[in-house]
Amino acid sequence: MGDEGTLYIPLLLGTSRKERESEKVAKWVLSKMAERDDIETRLFDVRDFDLPRDHYGTEIGGSFPEWRDAIIRADGLVIVSPEYNHGYPGVLKSVLDVLLKEYIHKAVAFVGVSAGPWGGVRVIEAMVPMVRELGLAVTFTDLQFPSVGSKFDGEGNLLDPAYEKRVAGFLDELIWMSRTLRWGRQNVKSKYH
Numbered sequence: 257m258g259d260e261g262t263l264y265i266p267l268l269l270g271t272s273r274k275e276r277e278s279e280k281v282a283k284w285v286l287s288k289m290a291e292r293d294d295i296e297t298r299l300f301d302v303r304d305f306d307l308p309r310d311h312y313g314t315e316i317g318g319s320f321p322e323w324r325d326a327i328i329r330a331d332g333l334v335i336v337s338p339e340y341n342h343g344y345p346g347v348l349k350s351v352l353d354v355l356l357k358e359y360i361h362k363a364v365a366f367v368g369v370s371a372g373p374w375g376g377v378r379v380i381e382a383m384v385p386m387v388r389e390l391g392l393a394v395t396f397t398d399l400q401f402p403s404v405g406s407k408f409d410g411e412g413n414l415l416d417p418a419y420e421k422r423v424a425g426f427l428d429e430l431i432w433m434s435r436t437l438r439w440g441r442q443n444v445k446s447k448y449h
């Protein structure tokens with residue numbers, strides 16, 4: 257298997273809360289992804305999804321063509337989620353639920369964000385069985401941002417240099433999984449693609 261080719265890996269910011277700290281995390285991770293020659297990325301924000309109050313799920317997938325086309329094209333996905341009562345925001349689930357078969361046999365990597373000291377480990381664990389049903393394959397290298405309120409300066413710069421090494425490992429593994437699954441989708445017969 258060659259190492260050739262750019263991987264398309266969008267990032268989904270999973271909360272619409274007004275003063276969300278997760279946005280700083282998402283923008284920092286996105287900037288690190290953009291530095292990699294082997295990744296093409298773009299930000300999707302759950303705030304930009306005009307979700308109806310009276311409908312739900314894949315039947316409304318056609319209302320979000322940019323998201324649908326991005327996931328069809330994607331080799332992987334990064335989800336940045338805060339921990340809300342040990343779970344993920346409902347709006348994140350609502351956005352993910354508008355598609356289904358488009359996710360199958362693609363990689364997903366999680367970034368957890370919390371005010372508390374655990375860095376979203378509980379929301380990440382909660383997301384694993386949920387994305388499994390979508391057909392996504394989870395990486396084992398998560399990125400955690402505990403005590404997020406003290407992690408960034410006023411301009412959104414990350415204050416802790418230890419994250420440079422962490423994000424490199426996080427992306428290396430996501431790239432490996434995304435590339436391997438792309439090879440599999442292209443070369444190994446499956447009823448799903």
Ligand SMILES: Cc1cc2nc3c(=O)[nH]c(=O)nc-3n(C[C@H](O)[C@H](O)[C@H](O)COP(=O)(O)O)c2cc1C
Pocket residue numbers: 271273275276277278279338339340341342343369370371372373374404405
């Ligand atoms: C509804 C709600 C529930 C929360 N539950 C938790 C929690 O279970 N554990 C935790 O560490 N922080 C919790 N927080 C705090 C968030 O982790 C905190 O707001 C952090 O900044 C990340 O979320 P944000 O992107 O909305 O800012 C909660 C916040 C909200 C709004």
